[in-house]
Amino acid sequence: MTMPIAPIEGAKPETDRALLMVLIERHYQTYRKPGRHWLEYHFAKPSAFGLQLLEALATCELIASGLGFQLAKELAEIPYAQNKNGQQMFEHLLQKLFEVTVLRTLVSIDWPEGTIFLHEPTNPVSKKRPEFVVDTPERVFVFEVKCPGLLDHQHKRTKNPRQFPARTMLSKSEIRERALPLFAGDVTLPQDNKLKDFLVSAEEKIAGFQTAKPQTGVLVVAWDGSMYEPISSFNHVESGLFTEASFYKDATGIRVPFAAIDGVIVLNHLTKMHRASQELYDEHRPDVFVLEPNCPSPNFWCQNIGGSSLPDFVLKAFDAVLAESMAMFADYAPTEFVMWLDPRAFARNLAARRRKAALVYGVCPVPLSLS
Numbered sequence: 001m002t003m004p005i006a007p008i009e010g011a012k013p014e015t016d017r018a019l020l021m022v023l024i025e026r027h028y029q030t031y032r033k034p035g036r037h038w039l040e041y042h043f044a045k046p047s048a049f050g051l052q053l054l055e056a057l058a059t060c061e062l063i064a065s066g067l068g069f070q071l072a073k074e075l076a077e078i079p080y081a082q083n084k085n086g087q088q089m090f091e092h093l094l095q096k097l098f099e100v101t102v103l104r105t106l107v108s109i110d111w112p113e114g115t116i117f118l119h120e121p122t123n124p125v126s127k128k129r130p131e132f133v134v135d136t137p138e139r140v141f142v143f144e145v146k147c148p149g150l151l152d153h154q155h156k157r158t159k160n161p162r163q164f165p166a167r168t169m170l171s172k173s174e175i176r177e178r179a180l181p182l183f184a185g186d187v188t189l190p191q192d193n194k195l196k197d198f199l200v201s202a203e204e205k206i207a208g209f210q211t212a213k214p215q216t217g218v219l220v221v222a223w224d225g226s227m228y229e230p231i232s233s234f235n236h237v238e239s240g241l242f243t244e245a246s247f248y249k250d251a252t253g254i255r256v257p258f259a260a261i262d263g264v265i266v267l268n269h270l271t272k273m274h275r276a277s278q279e280l281y282d283e284h285r286p287d288v289f290v291l292e293p294n295c296p297s298p299n300f301w302c303q304n305i306g307g308s309s310l311p312d313f314v315l316k317a318f319d320a321v322l323a324e325s326m327a328m329f330a331d332y333a334p335t336e337f338v339m340w341l342d343p344r345a346f347a348r349n350l351a352a353r354r355r356k357a358a359l360v361y362g363v364c365p366v367p368l369s370l371s
Helices: 013-031 040-044 048-063 067-076 083-108 151-159 173-179 192-206 228-235 270-276 312-317 343-361
Strands: 116-119 132-135 140-146 215-222 263-267 299-303 320-322
Touching: 013 040, 013 048, 013 067, 040 048, 048 067, 048 083, 067 083, 067 116, 083 116, 083 132, 083 140, 083 215, 083 263, 083 270, 083 312, 140 192, 192 215, 192 228, 228 263, 228 299, 312 320
Parallel strands: 140 215, 215 263, 299 320
Antiparallel strands: 116 132, 132 140, 263 299
């Protein structure tokens, strides 16, 4: 991490913040490579999004010296690219912007007096580096942050008429393709392998980090509005990673427990970040780097078997609710099959049925409706 800036004697915190925004932007420019860059438009004016990003970085710097400057450096080192490489680099940018949101949230929590923050410390056992550690007097919280590349998956989900969010008997290939011809063809498959890989990586970084105090390990994952996908991967009764029926087992057939991970916070933030970077804002969360409380579409906390719960003040900071408490809503319920309907195609089909009925019977004998 960069050397922290000496505090300005007699300055007010908001004055510090404004000055830090300027200094962080200059710091970013010193690491920016020649040529175009993803954020050059937002920092040139700066745009509303650019100001929000700089304010988030300044907030990190005010509370955890060196953090805001380090994140600015990492943002500057993500090159602009086009075509397929451009998509990969843009998803890398979204990942780093998501990390800024998570770290800004963590440092802004009112932790107990004497709390110490560590950014990417080295695990003494695995030598891996978790994203962020909050060392309180009573307990150590170790956070790992993951942001998947969902652009290809989102395209498939939009294109394909059918989706299996979880591994179930219904989704098995021999049933899907032979016994149930309805399911043959283009199908969007579960994303549980991606989430399983995140858990494996987080386990390596978190396990054994702290032995002197009780430890809570947390994986924070970005997702879009289709929250039933990660919930199905974690909680579905037939295969969920956080159930006894988990599809991920060791060589002896026993469920891999991910014992160092107490649970996962999933933020439905990816589409919001994508849109905000194009200056298309969500009316409920105009500042994409701030997790406003009581959002109509909350984030969720999914607790592992045997894992310890997160304190309420941490869940509140992430606007996260228990996954089980949202199971009554379709977007949050573990799901095994989804059929997507195109309203326009359905309307065209309905019109064709009406015309056929009129030709055969002279009039349509039975009212046909969209319901």
